[in-house]
Amino acid sequence: MRRDGFTIIEVLIYSALLAIFLGATFAFISSILGTTDTLLERNELIANQEFVEQKLSWIVAGATNVVAPIANSSSSRLQISVVSSTLNPSIFTFASATGEIILKTGSMASASITNNRVKVKNFWIQNFSNNQSTSTLKISLSLESSIYPNLVSTSTFFYALSQ
Amino acid sequence: MKDSKLMKNRNGQSLIEILIGLALIVLGLGSAVVLVYGGQLMLLDRDNASTAKSLASEGVSGASRIVKNNWSVISDGNYGLVFASGTWQFSSTSDISLNLFTRRINVKTVGTNQREIKSTVSWSPDPLRNLSVELVTMITNWTVVQDTGGDTGGGGTTGDWQNPKTLGSVDLGPGNSATDLDVINKIVYMSSKASSAAKPDFFIVNATNGQSPSIASSLNTGPGLNAVDVAGNYAYVANDDTKNQLQIISVSNISNPVLVTSSTFSGSEGGISIFYKGNKIYFGMEQNASREFYVIDVSAPSAPVVLGSYEIGADVNSIFVSGDTAYLATAIDSKELLVLDVSNPAAITESGFYDISGGANGLTAYPVDTKLYFGRASGSNKEFDIFNISNQASPALLVSKDISVDLNDLRIRDNLAFLGTSDSNKEFQVWNISSSSNPTLWSSFNFSQVATAVDYEDNLVYVAVRSNDALRIITSQ
Secondary structure, three states, rough: OOOOOOOHHHHHHHHHEEEEEEEEHHHHHHHHHHHHHHHHHHHHHHHHHHHHHHHHHHHHHHHEEEEEOOOOOOOOOOEEEEEOOOOOOOOEEEOOOOOOEEEEOOEEEEEEEOOOEEEEEEEEEEEEEOOOEEEEEEEEEEEOOOOOOOOEEEEEEEEEEEO | OOOHHHOOOOOOOOOOHHHHHHHHHHHHHHHHHHHHHHHHHHHHHHHHHHHHHHHHHHHHHHHHHHHOOOOOOOOOOEEEEEEEOOOOEEOOOEEEEEEOEEEEEEEEEEEOOOEEEEEEEEHHHHHHEEEEEEEEEEEEEEHHHHOOOOOOOOOOOOOOOOOOOEEEEEEEOOOEEEEEEEEEEEEEEEEEOOOOOOOOOOOEEEEOOOOOOOEEEEEEOOEEEEEEEEEEOOEEEEEEEOOOOEEEEEEOOOOOOOEEEOOOOOOOOOOEEEEEOOOOOEEEEOOOOOOEEEEEEEEEEEEOOEEEEEEOOOEEEEEEEEEEEEEEEEEEEEEOOEEEEOOOOHHHHEEEEEEEOOOOEEEEEEEEEEEEEEEEEEOOOOOEEEEEOOOOOOOEEEEEOOOOOOEEEEEEEEEEEEEOOOOOOOOOEEEOOOOOOEEEEEEEOOOOEEEEEEEEOOOOEEEEEEEOOOOOEEEEE
């Protein structure tokens, strides 16, 4: 009797090994693809957060006065008087319905400073007027991914206004 | 025979093949894990770096505000920050955020009115990786800068000050030697004494191009000038005459200085030192029968008003006013360093003094923070002194260094002292003052004549020389 093939046991063992290998491979590829998506969205969150921070720093650097929120109060709207006439006034508004932060500078048209891959969950400004002679702004920003709502980025920025 | 046939037909993998296959699988899976984990790690690092940058930026902003509003109270050192009751406050030597980031604020004095704020945020994602973000800013004590007419001295020292070189020089003409200078934004205002009263004694040098400074204009105010201090659009000069000792010159047009007014002080001796601060002139004279120290309101430069005076009984060779305190280098044998309270110019009082060993006159005084750098005439004493003036009423001598010649003027920047001396071979000297207890000579420069005055601006030192080659601009490059 010629035994050129595999025994049934061998076939079963090989099949099981192949199944385990293919399963693991699939799981890994799926995990890598999923992680890549998550990384991209997380990256988007950080990029949006940094962009908002840069816009705030840019406007606050030229600030002469904080119009809203008034001293020792808080609001989701930040209005600043700035030195540049083309940028004055500069207004950051939280559009909660669409999950955006809208910036309007001077007479220019309003524009969203966050993109549609993130949703702004919170944008809250506290204006501390204190014995340091000028205002200190505490700005809380919370963003979540539009695709993966469990991805959240929360940060707080402080600006001591040089007036 | 049957067994050998069976063996021949066993075509499955050998052990070595299986091992290689397994190794390849492990390698592939391992690479995938590293790839995925590495990507996540990179993103985490970026996230952390972004947060750290925000914390560092916040640190610079908060610390700058604290230091600006409490300039004299905050001393150099490391601090942590807390935001409480709507204000930033220093607390401890560092602070921790999000259980990961350690922030340390370093405050360092780099000039008379300038401080460096360094905000360092460090974190360790794992025990083998220590990461940090560092932001640095420079802040200026604007209240004082405003008081001194914008004479900040510019940026800190760079380059090789162990090998100073001449960048440019100016000749004020035959028989004219420089007595003092003041530099603001690369415009040099110089006082001089000439061999003839008919020659000009006030010069404005445009040193915008330091390699070829040129005289923009000159003015003859009398027999000669001993000192100059410039603030805003006016130069205040001490005239070496028995009358018109204080003169005020409009320099709003550097090509055409105009004498605005002259004031005569009783005693018939010359003015020798002058210092501007906050719309007031602090004026020192040679010993005379009247008084030698005056405080003059120059808020209206065309009509100066004497607010008060003080009897010194000797020459007032140099004046530096910090806050409400005037530091005088005098010719009094027992009070070479005299400290006056000038908070009320109408009632000036002595708040302290130091009787330095030997009787040689004090020639120059320059306070920085809690230290005062002092120069004296040559004698049996040592000429370069450093005092601790934390307690103004009782200056404490930290060290005296012997330079064996007159120390005519000095300026301090960072860890360096720039000295103008009468040493025939080392008229210009640079000292390393990192250690207040042991300053050391770093380098020197030989001029043709005595260095009478020194001013510093933006890593250049301007030296007034008692010779034709009256202005020397020294660089470290």
